[in-house]
Amino acid sequence: MVIADRSFARRRLLTTAAAVGGTALLGGTAHAAETRKKAWPDRFPLPDGFQPEGIAIGSTPFAYFGSLANGDIYRASLATGRGSVISEGPGPGHPSVGLKLDRHGRLFVSGGAGGDLRTVDVRSGRIEKTYAVGGTFVNDVILTPGAAWFTDSFLPRLYRLALDRHGRPGAVTTVPLSGDWQQGTDFTANGIERTPDGSALLVVNCFADGGTLMRVDPRTGAATAVELGGAALPNGDGLLLVGRVLYVVQQQQNAIDVFRLNAAGTRGRAIARITDPRFRIPTTAAAWGDRLYLPNARFDVEQPAPDTDYDAVAVPQV
Template identity: 70%
Template sequence: MHRSFARRGVLGAAAAMAGAALLAPGEGVARAAGLTGTRLPTRFPLPNGFQPEGITIGQSPYAYLGSIATGDIYRASLATGRGSVISHGLGVDHPSVGLKIDRSERLLFVCGGVSREIRVIEVRSGKLLKTFTVGSDGTMVNDVILTPGAAWFTDSFKPQIYRLPLGRHDEPGDRLATVPLGGDWEQGHSFTANGIERTPDGRALLLVNTVVGGGGLMRVDPRTCIARRVDIGDTRLPNGDGLLLLGRTLYVVQQTQNAIDVLRLNDSGTRGAAVARITDPERFRIPTTAAAWGDRIYLPNARFDVEPAPDTTYDAVAVDQVRVPQDL
């Protein structure tokens, strides 16, 4: 591995958001309870033909990954690298793209890509609990972040995001709001929004925009839906995909570049500076998203550069987190 340093209402939702507590700040790294000192695998296989895209990890040492090919959800043990499908999808027309697990590890919130679906799955049983259909023709529900009171989803082909209210224990509500993006948001002719996170202070959202400034980061105020470009200097994110925030350190997966750009943000998420770039030519095969456990970052290899087939091999890999001085 090599590192080089270098105003419309929101369908009635805006008023409800304005007076509510906003977003939980970054909680840092999940504890490696029970596995301290254990040599965990840094690479593990996924089922042939799986076509992974999203990954999420809770407080327990298990990774959950979604399949573009079938919509299946696969769970892998970080201790052994072995796993199995815990929820069977509905086929190629119902892919599973980005996903997140809730705090109690009871529910998975899954983006359905071009199916326009948002799904909520019970982890223990694999049962599909709720399905929402959002957007319009051409919508692609791509990534999701959970915050206190809401789950937020990106649409890669429309200048809007989606807000699903959550209860006290992260149980999903029954109605979902479409949130148009204003301010500095620039919508390209095709793929634009991708990964989503929250700012370190928890007051706003961060979204990848592959168009603005040659590829950049946008800060979205959830109360007003106004987007402002984050000042990240000369760094460009034209292939920015998944985002992972640990404290004030933001990992941006640069997909077809086979790299992760690491930024140090200020608390409000209005500015950031590049502090490192992680590459791994031997193991990165177009990673898309990232999740943390212990002192590692885990990424699925989507292999978008090959024609998928039932026997195409896929895997997930782990890299060490970057140690960033706290005074930066």
């Protein structure tokens, strides 16, 4: 793995005898926890032929992966790497692409070429509801306090699934994209996130200016290009925001480009690029502890077969 331009915070040392004694006790506990965490696998297999794309991690150390092959949902323990299919998908032609998990155990699923979005109860594995939105490729999803937002890769619009104060889904509305948004003749919108201050949405546009990041007003759909200091995102896929640090998975480049954003998400500067020889076209990322977890989608395999192998890998956060 290669990480460029990293900066590290300095640790303060406590100087009084009492503080040192207390720190020694806490340090022993921290060391034991760190030892256990280091024993967690940084690579683990996914089912052969699964064709993973999206990943979601909630408040417990389990990762959920969606299948492009048939929409199945697979759950893996981050501690052991072992897992199983916990929800059967609708079948071929109805993939599970982008995923997000809320605090109620509800998974929000982008239905890709199936032109729908779904909610899944991860405790029972039951598909709660399917919303047919008539989309051409419903790609990725992000949760905000009042809604789940989905991108469509071939149409200049977002889908807003309303959520009540208990997180229960309501109606779906369509929000057309305007302003700086440029819709290409091919794959255009991809990953979606919130700005650090939560005031707007961030959407990858793979077409405009060779690939860029757009800041979208959720009330109007008006998009403004984010100033990234000349950086391009031609293969930008999944987005992950941790504080003000934005991770952009550049799938075909086998890399994650890392930016530090201002609070409003109008500007950002590149601070790192993460590469790893274990990357085999990763698509999306989710965080647990100080790690990022990514599924290898292996889009370089022209005709995936039932025995095509897939896996997920972990790398340190910047």
